[in-house]
Amino acid sequence: MESIKDKVAIVGMGCTKFGENWDKSAEDMLVDAASEAVEDAGIEMKDIQAVWFGTTRLNTAEPCATALKLDYVPVTRVENLCATATEALRNACFGIASGVYDVVLAIGVEKLKDQGMGGLGTVSGAGGNGTMEWGMSAAMFFARMATRYMAHYGMTYEELKQVLAKISVKNHHNGSLNPRAHFQREITEEMAINAPMVSWPLGLYDACGVSDGSAAAVLCRADMAKKFRDDYIMVKGLGLAVGARQGYLQPSYDMVHMEETVRAGQQAYAMAGIKEPFKEIDLAEVHDCFSITEMVITEDLGFCPRGKGPEYVRNGTFKLDGKLAVNPDGGLKSFGHPIGASGLRMIYEIYKQMQGKAGPRQRKNPSLGLTHNFGMNPGSGIGSVTILGQRD
Numbered sequence: 001m002e003s004i005k006d007k008v009a010i011v012g013m014g015c016t017k018f019g020e021n022w023d024k025s026a027e028d029m030l031v032d033a034a035s036e037a038v039e040d041a042g043i044e045m046k047d048i049q050a051v052w053f054g055t056t057r058l059n060t061a062e063p064c065a066t067a068l069k070l071d072y073v074p075v076t077r078v079e080n081l082c083a084t085a086t087e088a089l090r091n092a093c094f095g096i097a098s099g100v101y102d103v104v105l106a107i108g109v110e111k112l113k114d115q116g117m118g119g120l121g122t123v124s125g126a127g128g129n130g131t132m133e134w135g136m137s138a139a140m141f142f143a144r145m146a147t148r149y150m151a152h153y154g155m156t157y158e159e160l161k162q163v164l165a166k167i168s169v170k171n172h173h174n175g176s177l178n179p180r181a182h183f184q185r186e187i188t189e190e191m192a193i194n195a196p197m198v199s200w201p202l203g204l205y206d207a208c209g210v211s212d213g214s215a216a217a218v219l220c221r222a223d224m225a226k227k228f229r230d231d232y233i234m235v236k237g238l239g240l241a242v243g244a245r246q247g248y249l250q251p252s253y254d255m256v257h258m259e260e261t262v263r264a265g266q267q268a269y270a271m272a273g274i275k276e277p278f279k280e281i282d283l284a285e286v287h288d289c290f291s292i293t294e295m296v297i298t299e300d301l302g303f304c305p306r307g308k309g310p311e312y313v314r315n316g317t318f319k320l321d322g323k324l325a326v327n328p329d330g331g332l333k334s335f336g337h338p339i340g341a342s343g344l345r346m347i348y349e350i351y352k353q354m355q356g357k358a359g360p361r362q363r364k365n366p367s368l369g370l371t372h373n374f375g376m377n378p379g380s381g382i383g384s385v386t387i388l389g390q391r392d
Contacts, residue, residue, distance in 0.1 A: 003271040007097045008235040009225035010388070012041025012218035015348040018336035019182040021212035026058060026111040027067035029214035033341075034068050034107055037216040041228050048218075049101045051075040054088035054108035055340035057115075064107065079340070081375025082287060083240070083384035084108060085215065086343030090238050090384070092219050102221055109214035110338030138289065139207060141377035143199035146292040148255035150201075153307045157201055163310040164291040165192035168205045170319055171288065171327050175334025177360045182211045182336030206291040211336030215344035217351075225391070231355045236368070237274070237387035239267030247379025260383030261300040261374055268385040269302075274368070277302040281387075282366035283325040283353055285346030287374040288332050297372060298326060301385070320361060328353065328361045343384065346371035350388045366390075 014036025016029045024032075038045055045068060053064040053075055061075040080087040085108030092106040150160050169189055175181040187205060195203035225232040241263035247253040265277070274280050284301070288294035295309040303324055304312040312318060318326035329335050329349040332342060350369035352358045368389045375382035 004093055004097055004238050005236050005271050005273070006234050006392075007222055008093045008219055009222045009232045009391070010217050010235065010347070010351055011220050011225055011228035011232045012037045012039070012043070013216065013348045013351045014040060015180060015215040015345055016213050017180045018211040018213035018338060018345065020113050022113065024212070026055070026109050026214075027063055029111070029212065030064055030067045030107060030109050033109070033214035033216040034105065037105065037218050041218040043103070043218065043228070045069065047103055048073065048105045049103055050095055051105045051107065052088040052092045052095070053077050054084040054106075054344070055079065055110060056081070056084055057110060057112070057340070080382050080384070082289070082339055083343060083373040083375045083382045084340045085345070086347075086371065086373050086384045086386055087240070089217060089219075089344060089347060089386065090240060092217075093235055093238060096219055096221055102224060104219050105216060106219060106344060107214065107216035108341040108344045110340040111212050112210050112338055113212050137199065138377065139199035139202055142290040142293055143202045145255055145296065145378045146201050149292060149296070152254065152256045155310070159310070160201060161193050162189065163295065163313050164206055165189040166313050167288070167291040167294050168192045168333060171331045171333040174320055174328055174361060175330025178329050178335065181330045181334050182209045183330070183334045202290055202292065208289050208332035209336040211338045213336060213338040213341045213345065215341045215348050217344055217347060232391055233351055233354045234389050234391055235386070236389045237268035237270070237272030237385075239264035239271070239383070239385040241267065241383045243380045243382070245380035253379055255378055257296060257300050257306075258374060258378055258381060258383060260381045261297055261372065261385070262383070264383035264385040265301045265372075268370075268387045272368075272387040272389070274387065278304065278324060281324060281368050281370050283328055283350065283363050284370040284372065285327055285329065285331065285349055286372040288327055289337065289374070291333070293374070294326065294331070297374070301370070301372065325363055328358070328363065343371060343373045346373075347386065347388065354388065354390055
């Protein structure tokens with residue numbers, strides 16, 4: 001299989017503030033994100049040859065075309081649960097790499113705060129073949145992962161809560177440095193440990209926010225990138241793995257890893273030529289829908305050995321000034337999670353870090369960054385990984 005490495009460049013990006021954007025519609029946020037991305041690339045909207053549009057709530061591509069005044073331009077709506085925005089970018093990359101297009105837009109949006117319910121609602125759809133458990137929340141599924149992690153590795157409730165609190169405190173600290181984040185205030189470990197329970201053992205500060213927001217990227221052929229800017233970044237690897245409910249079907253599933261994340265990571269690492277992720281990657285934006293999820297993801301992606309996540313968290317390995325910064329922009333926990341936009345928001349942070357424009361969150365001379373999304377629940381999900389790097 002041929003690699004995508006260094007065939008596609010990102011030359012412009014935009015991202016709205018995430019949060020309770022009561023004064024903006026989904027279309028308003030699409031315009032804001034796309035306008036910033038196009039201006040950042042130094043082009044006009046008329047220069048966009050095709051669009052991949054990610055959303056889980058809008059049913060067609062037409063709202064995107066209308067909002068951006070892209071009359072008769074091919075706009076393709078994509079949806080892959082929480083990997084939706086990254087899926088928009090992945091398909092846009094293939095559109096460029098195929099040679100069909102020179103300049104395209106990947107964009108995602110979600111308007112969740114006006115839907116008339118708290119959270120994301122309950123599980124529905126999913127094929128209706130009886131293998132899904134109906135009426136259960138995401139928190140409940142990931143709480144199962146937390147309880148299983150305790151049992152599998154011999155941790156007490158108190159030990160686990162302390163570790164998860166450190167993850168939440170880290171992400172709130174990073175978010176406090178980010179003016180576009182939904183939540184911009186620090187918390188303490190005591191606040192996280194003693195917060196109201198959502199689904200035992202996960203409390204309020206173990207869960208990410210439900211937000212409105214949009215993010216966008218302008219991509220082009222690698223050989224054209226210098227025409228747009230000097231500080232463009234390169235797509236090094238892409239991975240996508242869909243689990244086909246194997247965790248539900250196989251009694252051997254251990255509930256302390258997500259095989260879809262493992263497989264997507266392996267695909268992306270192979271494309272990018274990465275052999276030792278912990279040593280080679282400088283920063284990572286991962287899908288911390290819950291604090292336990294972030295810790296398990298760091299093991300799944302090879303940032304630490306199996307069962308050693310708590311040790312690495314206690315040692316500060318994944319802090320902003322640690323060996324490998326995880327969620328330097330605040331992550332889903334603090335930046336928020338408008339489902340159709342989150343993956344591109346993660347890529348926005350890597351883009352800014354590679355350009356040295358991340359302000360107080362800036363890492364020193366990063367060369368490789370990773371983004372990761374996970375849709376659905378442990379046992380059956382969608383894992384998506386993107387590797388991005390500096391130009392040669």
